Amino acid sequence: MANLKIIKKRIASVKSTQQITKAMKMVAAAKLRRAQDAAVAARPYAQKLQKVVAHLAQREGSEEHPFLCSRGKERALVLLLTADRGLCGGFNANPSKEAERFIRKNEEGYANIDLMIIGRKGRDFLKNRVGDKITKVYEDITGVVNFKTAQLIAEEIVSMYEEDTYDAVYLIYNAFQSAVVQHVTVEQLLPVQADEVDKKAADSVDYIYEPNRGEVLEQILPKMVEVQLFRSLLESYASEQGARMSAMDSASRNASEMIGKLTLQYNRARQAAITKELMEIISGAESVK
């Protein structure tokens, strides 16, 4: 009988866990939809800006602006985007591992690599591995992605770049592909990469620049960094919700499976107990005869 009770207790516990994972899945699905919409809505702006920068960069001659020319390889900054919360499969571990790999790989190339992390989980993961490289951690900003946040972080990065604190800035994040597929992506944030230029488009038009080209470039390039960061924040957030949704989905499924197995076990044990009881009664009756 003791066995029966234990199994029953376990079934109840798995059931309540399943309730939680189911609820989390539902919440993630709802958030995913919103995050996905936001990511899609931000796309035209980023694309248009990229196009214009590509135009500009090609004409500019890459030596003219510090944001466009690559400098020496002295100090680099790696910006890692993760989430503040766990329970989302490999969402936090994958880019964190990538960041670690990136640092190890480039340790010889760069004299110094610093790590800036957005999200608590990334810090937790890397604290004991490359803790000495972490210079700054932002927490609690991934939940509400707005342009202002991206702007502030971008401003900080840009000013560090301008002051020659860093020669290059890289960005590592989960690019959103679909609800179940996320790719860890390494992007170069600074100097601005202009090689994704649509060459034909750039050649076709000769613009008038007002007030002048340098001035326009001066204003647009920092904006480019902001937008790129904003977009990756949105994508990372959408990826997080997608990853959590699929992780919770498989957790719920595993729980169902477990409940099935336990129920079977429970029924078997119950049957065995009944049989045993019957046997006892029959043999007791026999002996009275």
Added chain:
Amino acid sequence: MAEKLKLEMVTPYKQVLSEEVDELTLPGLIGELGILPGHTPLLTTLRVGEMSYKKGGQQYHVAVNWGYVEIDEDAITVLVDTAEKSDEIDLARAKAALGRAEEALKTMSQEDKSYAVMEAALQRAMIRIQVAGKAR
């Protein structure tokens, strides 16, 4: 006028406008810009100000924040941080923001770090009120 301008206006959050318009006035960095079909390709930054466009005899107004505009063969792309159409503006909020900015500016000196920030906020609020006043 047979020809039309294809106006697209985007903010980081969404596409605000995608319309065919007859003419367009923009707050360029060094002055107001009027644009008619057949304009030369032009790229310029915008300041905080009021953008207006005419479509089918109707005049529309939009308050815009920092941004820039690309004019290319009658296709106009306006990229701005924020854009609010005249009928979307919350006048009470704008007035409150104006009051706050004025208050803050009174106590600050010109050298203050946030002076420029507050001044920009003041300007934004003023533009917003101005544009809201033109709502139909």
